[in-house]
Amino acid sequence: MNVTTPILAPGRLDVARVREDFPILGETVRGKPLVFLDSAASAQKPRVVIDAMRETMETQYANVHRGLHWMSERTTDAYEGTRDAMAALINAPDRHEIVFVRNSTEAINLVAHSFGRGILKPGLAVLISGMEHHSNIIPWMMLREAYGTELRVAPITDAGELDMAGFEALLADGKVGLVAITHMSNVLGTYTPAERIVQIAHAHGAKVLFDGSQAVVHRRVDVQALDCDFYAITGHKLYGPTGIGVLWARRELLERMPPFMGGGEMISSVSYERATWAEVPHKFEAGTPAIIEAIGLKAAIGYVQSIGYEAIAAHEASLTEHAMARLSAIEGVHILGRAQDRGGVVSFVLDRAHAHDVATLLDRQGIAVRAGHHCAEPLMRRFGVESTARASFGVYTTREEIDALGDTLERVREFFA
Amino acid sequence: MFDDLRDLYQEVILDHGRRPRHAHRPEQVDATAKGDNPMCGDRVQVFVRYAPDGSIAETGFDARGCAISIASADLMAETVQGRTPDDARALFAAFREMARTGVCPECGGEKFDEALERLQPLSGVHEYPSRVKCATLPWHALVAALAGEKESTSE
Numbered sequence A: 001m002n003v004t005t006p007i008l009a010p011g012r013l014d015v016a017r018v019r020e021d022f023p024i025l026g027e028t029v030r031g032k033p034l035v036f037l038d039s040a041a042s043a044q045k046p047r048v049v050i051d052a053m054r055e056t057m058e059t060q061y062a063n064v065h066r067g068l069h070w071m072s073e074r075t076t077d078a079y080e081g082t083r084d085a086m087a088a089l090i091n092a093p094d095r096h097e098i099v100f101v102r103n104s105t106e107a108i109n110l111v112a113h114s115f116g117r118g119i120l121k122p123g124l125a126v127l128i129s130g131m132e133h134h135s136n137i138i139p140w141m142m143l144r145e146a147y148g149t150e151l152r153v154a155p156i157t158d159a160g161e162l163d164m165a166g167f168e169a170l171l172a173d174g175k176v177g178l179v180a181i182t183h184m185s186n187v188l189g190t191y192t193p194a195e196r197i198v199q200i201a202h203a204h205g206a207k208v209l210f211d212g213s214q215a216v217v218h219r220r221v222d223v224q225a226l227d228c229d230f231y232a233i234t235g236h237k238l239y240g241p242t243g244i245g246v247l248w249a250r251r252e253l254l255e256r257m258p259p260f261m262g263g264g265e266m267i268s269s270v271s272y273e274r275a276t277w278a279e280v281p282h283k284f285e286a287g288t289p290a291i292i293e294a295i296g297l298k299a300a301i302g303y304v305q306s307i308g309y310e311a312i313a314a315h316e317a318s319l320t321e322h323a324m325a326r327l328s329a330i331e332g333v334h335i336l337g338r339a340q341d342r343g344g345v346v347s348f349v350l351d352r353a354h355a356h357d358v359a360t361l362l363d364r365q366g367i368a369v370r371a372g373h374h375c376a377e378p379l380m381r382r383f384g385v386e387s388t389a390r391a392s393f394g395v396y397t398t399r400e401e402i403d404a405l406g407d408t409l410e411r412v413r414e415f416f417a
Numbered sequence B: 001m002f003d004d005l006r007d008l009y010q011e012v013i014l015d016h017g018r019r020p021r022h023a024h025r026p027e028q029v030d031a032t033a034k035g036d037n038p039m040c041g042d043r044v045q046v047f048v049r050y051a052p053d054g055s056i057a058e059t060g061f062d063a064r065g066c067a068i069s070i071a072s073a074d075l076m077a078e079t080v081q082g083r084t085p086d087d088a089r090a091l092f093a094a095f096r097e098m099a100r101t102g103v104c105p106e107c108g109g110e111k112f113d114e115a116l117e118r119l120q121p122l123s124g125v126h127e128y129p130s131r132v133k134c135a136t137l138p139w140h141a142l143v144a145a146l147a148g149e150k151e152s153t154s155e
Ligand SMILES: Cc1ncc(COP(=O)(O)O)c(C=O)c1O
Pocket: A040, A041, A103, A104, A105, A106, A133, A135, A136, A182, A184, A185, A186, A211, A213, A214, A234, A375
């Protein structure tokens, strides 16, 4: 499939051309042009993704790894091609280290289950941070419940950054077997200092899992340069379809980890007395996978690469700077988190107006933001709020849309004054 | 800019959302229950004091939530005062219908006319399905308190 190259010059993103790639951006909401500022919840899909999925179903669909027929072989090739594309995207050294899952929630649960119960020694602890999504909290609480694994939480600063001294102190006793931490906060926009986290964790004998749900959308991820041990990705935020995500893990860990779910696809031989497991990564891929979605994800990866992370990062950095300035200038608006290193996610509260009321008023103008606790209740509590409104940006977001948000917020403020 | 939103945010709602009259715990509390909406984080606790004849003498609340949920809690406290628990439940049934559909043709009869007129400004939520729960949350907590339960089960 051909991916058009929406680039003006290297490192620059032509947002008008990018927008043409997303059919939904032509829609109107309540009679107004859609201003979609909720990409961190789920991104819109470019035509190449939609076409790849449709073409698969129209021309070459069958189950994978099972049929000795043309359709199945074709589909298997396309499906397995996503493994190569993802390995290339995150610079994984080995395509067998790419495990297909439904989303990053499943990726983290897989690690909690297979690594947590199978490899982490009883008596060891898991260390998360104070800015995790529930997806990177609950699986560890479940592990604690089932297995007694201690759960530690590294503090964050008022600026919304990881408190590195506090983080290191929690590793000091050498009991932490795994650090599981976000690479970019879905609420604060903060990037965590991934390389340093890995250095410190490894020095204390802990493996490291990054929740890359947000980060990989906005910046180049190189798992070898990061030197981490696990990396969780969810496809639908990366301009791909829902229902497909990836766990990357070092092969040597995957080899040692027991399977997560049992069923077809993940076995090598079965009798009623015993079964042997398929090779990595199939050992972790029980059942018929999300075939069409995986093929859609490959198109999404190709799309992101055609724009290029440099251009994406530059575009979003300029949008974020603009948004911070524009929103800060509005009386009564308070932005959560002021991290030095941050991406295109801005959470805010407005004096005298609840986030839900703000979101409803913005929605009336066709502006979609998220309001609520963003699946991060402990983080909300840390900042003393129940909920925030959140604007988040993607490759198709424009300065004008941020201005529309700013202008409308001024009116919202007057409305609730 | 928000003219069409005046249906949802009528002056009464903005006013009661901003300056609720019943947002406190009565000196004497005979029944209380909490309600929360895990989807959005709204929380409310409703307190009830009964009169000697078993009717509702006073209702107060403690709430964290949007303008609609606070205004709804406040107007609820106002409109259930003096009613028997059965009447309060019947009024909720009528109000819930109004919140969901915008109207309640077969509601109540005379005894609820005035109360429903007071609550009418909240009927604008029917156009915003995700906000209907904001309006009904405090009522669920009230009904739970009247039943002697500690927490309301959400819809
Ligand atoms: C930081 C972070 N982690 C995990 C998730 C969970 O992603 P998913 O629901 O696709 O599993 C999200 C998105 O909601 C997220 O933003």
